[in-house]
Amino acid sequence: MDKSKRKAIIAGNWKMNKTPSEAKALLTELAPMVKDADCEVIACVPFVDLTVALEATEGTNIQIGAENCHWEESGAFTGEISAQMLAEMGVPYVVLGHSERRQYFGETDETVNKRTKAALAHGLKPIVCVGELLWERECDITEEVIARQIKLDLFGVSAEDVKKTVIAYEPVWAIGTGKTATADQAEEVCAFIRATLAKLYGQEVADAVTIQYGGSMNAGNCEELLSKTDVDGGLIGGASLVAEKFQPIVAAASK
Numbered sequence: 311m312d313k314s315k316r317k318a319i320i321a322g323n324w325k326m327n328k329t330p331s332e333a334k335a336l337l338t339e340l341a342p343m344v345k346d347a348d349c350e351v352i353a354c355v356p357f358v359d360l361t362v363a364l365e366a367t368e369g370t371n372i373q374i375g376a377e378n379c380h381w382e383e384s385g386a387f388t389g390e391i392s393a394q395m396l397a398e399m400g401v402p403y404v405v406l407g408h409s410e411r412r413q414y415f416g417e418t419d420e421t422v423n424k425r426t427k428a429a430l431a432h433g434l435k436p437i438v439c440v441g442e443l444l445w446e447r448e449c450d451i452t453e454e455v456i457a458r459q460i461k462l463d464l465f466g467v468s469a470e471d472v473k474k475t476v477i478a479y480e481p482v483w484a485i486g487t488g489k490t491a492t493a494d495q496a497e498e499v500c501a502f503i504r505a506t507l508a509k510l511y512g513q514e515v516a517d518a519v520t521i522q523y524g525g526s527m528n529a530g531n532c533e534e535l536l537s538k539t540d541v542d543g544g545l546i547g548g549a550s551l552v553a554e555k556f557q558p559i560v561a562a563a564s565k
């Protein structure tokens with residue numbers, strides 16, 4: 311399938327940044343700057359910012375996402391937020407399996423899989439993050455690691471649901487380090503992800519899935535990264551926290 315037929319998605323992942331008042335200010339500033347975007351624009355924000363973010367973006371083309379969700383609907387899981395709760399709020403997207411969750415909060419492929427299924431069951435679109443550590447790249451097992459994550463994270467997810475799922479390729483060594491994967495490195499792995507999806511679900515499904523690159527994407531490097539055949543968008547951390555830094559990435563994806 312021609313890349314132009316896939317919807318490009320530029321998503322900010324704010325991580326643990328922005329209080330509710332700061333969230334409102336950023337989204338209010340950003341909305342007019344991206345109103346003519348020819349791609350999907352998403353801001354994934356801390357749970358406590360969701361209400362204000364949904365209000366501030368009402369009637370705009372910015373969609374809101376959460377940064378995680380639990381797989382149970384409710385229960386004795388102190389500190390957790392369920393997919394059902396997010397769905398009732400009207401949150402359309404949720405980031406799952408981010409490397410920071412895997413690294414610092416014990417997230418495993420098994421729990422990413424459970425969260426992904428719960429999100430889909432409640433009509434949320436998951437942005438499932440995969441990516442290799444530096445030593446895994448140096449040991450030349452990047453493809454092995456990525457194939458394993460894709461297979462386990464999507465285990466038991468139907469082809470129809472995979473089409474609603476966004477995959478974000480985020481090499482862990484490129485996150486917040488200022489060290490970006492080259493466009494060729496990003497393309498190589500994003501193409502490998504699509505080939506893995508094709509093996510599991512068939513080419514038609516694989517061709518329909520949006521695959522993002524994430525890891526120090528910014529105004530200076532986004533154009534080359536986004537020009538690649540299998541890179542359909544970006545998941546952006548640092549550069550999503552300032553409207554003037556995020557807007558050029560949206561503009562590059564809209565070309």
Ligand SMILES: O=C(CO)COP(=O)(O)O
Nearest residue numbers: 323485486525526547548
């Ligand atoms: O982790 C990321 C997005 O989820 C990338 O973060 P940076 O853009 O800050 O490297």
